[in-house]
Amino acid sequence: xxxxxxxxxxxxxxxxxxxxxxxxxxxxxxxxxxxxxxxxxxxxxxxxxxxxxxxxxxxxxxxxxxxxxxxxxxxxxxxxxxxxxxxxxxxxxxxxxxxxxxxxxxxxxxxxxxxxxxxxxxxxxxxxxxxxxxxxx
Amino acid sequence: xxxxxxxxxxxxxxxxxxxxxxxxxxxxxxxxxxxxxxxxxxxxxxxxxxxxxxxxxxxxxxxx
Numbered sequence: 518x519x520x521x522x523x524x525x526x527x528x529x530x531x532x533x534x535x536x537x538x539x540x541x542x543x544x545x546x547x548x549x550x551x552x553x554x555x556x557x558x559x560x561x562x563x564x565x566x567x568x569x570x571x572x573x574x575x576x577x578x579x580x581x582x583x584x585x586x587x588x589x590x591x592x593x594x595x596x597x598x599x600x601x602x603x604x605x606x607x608x609x610x611x612x613x614x615x616x617x618x619x620x621x622x623x624x625x626x627x628x629x630x631x632x633x634x635x636x637x638x639x640x641x642x643x644x645x646x647x648x649x650x651x652x653x654x
Numbered sequence: 655x656x657x658x659x660x661x662x663x664x665x666x667x668x669x670x671x672x673x674x675x676x677x678x679x680x681x682x683x684x685x686x687x688x689x690x691x692x693x694x695x696x697x698x699x700x701x702x703x704x705x706x707x708x709x710x711x712x713x714x715x716x717x718x
Contacts, residue, residue: 591678592678593679593694594680594687594692595679595682595683597692650682653682653685653686653691
């Protein structure tokens with residue numbers, strides 16, 4: 518999401534891009550930490566919960582950052598394009614996971630790793646943003 | 655919504671980028687408004703009217 522607005526001199530977009538990259542670096546670091554911790558440390562039940570929640574926190578932060586950017590962005594058109602792209606991303610991930618659920622349950626498809634939902638969502642938002650941008654070209 | 659933005663801009667000999675800079679929006683925004691693909695908000699419409707020293711109605715019309 519952040520990369521979509523990086524080529525800009527718009528202060529709100531620049532702030533959002535920097536913060537988003539930082540949050541995604543936290544996500545990567547926490548993901549490694551949690552994986553190592555859960556596999557190697559034989560943690561107690563409360564530490565299991567903590568390690569599981571830790572990588573999810575930056576995702577929540579990314580959503581808050583996006584809401585903050587939408588509130589700060591003064592360019593109506595840029596805001597409208599981002600909202601449409603986010604909606605496209607939500608729609609695509611909901612359609613995919615619902616359809617995949619049926620395939621898993623009734624057609625013996627392999628299990629979709631839930632950890633893939635966030636990366637897939639970000640990819641779908643990126644694709645959706647490209648399509649929205651092309652529509653207005 | 656139809657508009658006379660391209661004509662008004664041409665009269666001032668401004669590029670889309672020039673107008674975008676004066677409005678503090680992106681060039682894509684100006685293009686989308688000019689081509690009628692995106693309707694500006696009321697504050698932006700007022701800003702345009704002030705910039706071209708005219709009224710909002712003189713720039714935009716709701717005829718299809």
